[in-house]
Amino acid sequence: GDSVTQMEGPVTLSEEAFLTINCTYTATGYPSLFWYVQYPGEGLQLLLKATKADDKGSNKGFEATYRKETTSFHLEKGSVQVSDSAVYFCALPSQGAQKLVFGQGTRLTINP
Amino acid sequence: GAGVSQSPSNKVTEKGKDVELRCDPISGHTALYWYRQSLGQGLEFLIYFQGNSAPDKSGLPSDRFSAERTGGSVSTLTIQRTQQEDSAVYLCASSPMGWFDSPLHFGNGTRLTVT
Numbered sequence: 001g002d003s004v005t006q007m008e009g010p011v012t013l014s015e016e017a018f019l020t021i022n023c024t025y026t027a028t029g030y031p032s033l034f035w036y037v038q039y040p041g042e043g044l045q046l047l048l049k050a051t052k053a054d055d056k057g058s059n060k061g062f063e064a065t066y067r068k069e070t071t072s073f074h075l076e077k078g079s080v081q082v083s084d085s086a087v088y089f090c091a092l093p094s095q096g097a098q099k100l101v102f103g104q105g106t107r108l109t110i111n112p
Numbered sequence: 113g114a115g116v117s118q119s120p121s122n123k124v125t126e127k128g129k130d131v132e133l134r135c136d137p138i139s140g141h142t143a144l145y146w147y148r149q150s151l152g153q154g155l156e157f158l159i160y161f162q163g164n165s166a167p168d169k170s171g172l173p174s175d176r177f178s179a180e181r182t183g184g185s186v187s188t189l190t191i192q193r194t195q196q197e198d199s200a201v202y203l204c205a206s207s208p209m210g211w212f213d214s215p216l217h218f219g220n221g222t223r224l225t226v227t
Contacts, residue, residue, distance in 0.1 A: 004154075036216075043116065043218035044155075044203070089155065099145065099168060100216065102155035 002027045004090045006103035013080055014111050021075040021106045023064075023090035033057075033066055033073040034091040034100065044089065047075075082110045114138065116219035118204050124225045125194055133189040133222045137206030144187050145207075145216065146179060150200040158202075161187060194226045 007022040025033065035047040035057070048057035050066040050073065057064050062077045073090060090103040117136040125131050137144050146158040157171040161181045172178070176194075181187040191198055201223050205216040 038218075041220070043220050044205070044216070045218065046215035049215075094157075098143070098162070099157050099160050099171075101157070102147075104154035105149075 002031070002092060002094045002101055004092055004101055004103035006088075006090050006106050008104075008106070010107040010109060012109045012111065015082055016079045017110075019075070019077040019080045019084075019108070021088055021090075021108070023073045023075065023103060025071050025073065025090070025092050027071075027092055028095045030068060031092045031095070033064070035062070035064055035073070035075050036089040036091060036102070038087040038089070038105070040086070047088070080108075080110050082112050084108060085110045116204055116206050116217050118202075118219035118222050120222060121220065122223045122225075124227060127196060127226055128193055130190065130192045131194055131224065133191075133202050133224070135187045135189070135204030135206075135219060137185065137187070137204070138217055139185075141206035141208050141217070142184060143207040143209055144181060145205045146187070146189050147203040147205065148200045149203055149221065155203065158189070191224075194224075196226050199224055199226045 003026045005024050032051045034049045036044045037047040038044045048059040050057040053068040055066045064073050064075045087105045087107045089105045091100045094101045119134045144161040147155040159179050160168040163184045164181050176192045179189045201221040203221045205218045207216050
């Protein structure tokens with residue numbers, strides 16, 4: 001079935017470091033891909049999305065490019081801030097079903 | 113405007129007791145989802161409502177779990193005869209039509225602890 005695999009966390013970085021959180025997927029066809037973020041004490045919210053191959057989603061300085069060749073959707077940010085500390089989830093729609101399948105989440109901590 | 117509201121925010125119960133978890137979606141959102149978030153696990157899909165109907169309840173782990181939605185609005189997830197493995201954060205999300213139309217809006221969740 002359709003699935004998402006994220007890099008295991010937790011990830012700890014210093015402020016202004018470069019961030020990559022890996023996400024690979026298994027799916028039938030070329031579904032839309034999503035990154036959701038869960039800040040401490042808050043509900044999950046959509047961070048960015050890409051709807052077709054080679055699309056780049058971006059928001060709040062984060063970017064992710066839909067790579068069908070490598071079935072990947074890695075999340076990147078050039079210079080992280082303490083406020084980026086959160087749990088990040090990669091997700092895709094389940095084929096034929098009206099639901100999102102999420103990865104296991106990656107906890108990111110940014111130290112000042 | 114108001115977001116998705118879940119209650120209670122925390123629930124501690126004894127093994128074998130029944131619990132009810134409530135979700136108030138954003139007004140006008142027809143799609144409603146329940147997910148479960150366990151430590152070290154991803155978000156596990158439980159059930160999806162479109163209006164008051166549940167076209168996909170494939171994620172409910174056992175017949176001890178049930179959910180209903182009334183008036184196309186409030187939803188209740190009921191767990192009967194709770195077990196320790198039911199301990200998790202239960203998340204509710206809503207969307208105007210479904211994931212494909214607009215982002216899911218999540219509540220803060222109910223943390224369930226079964227002792």
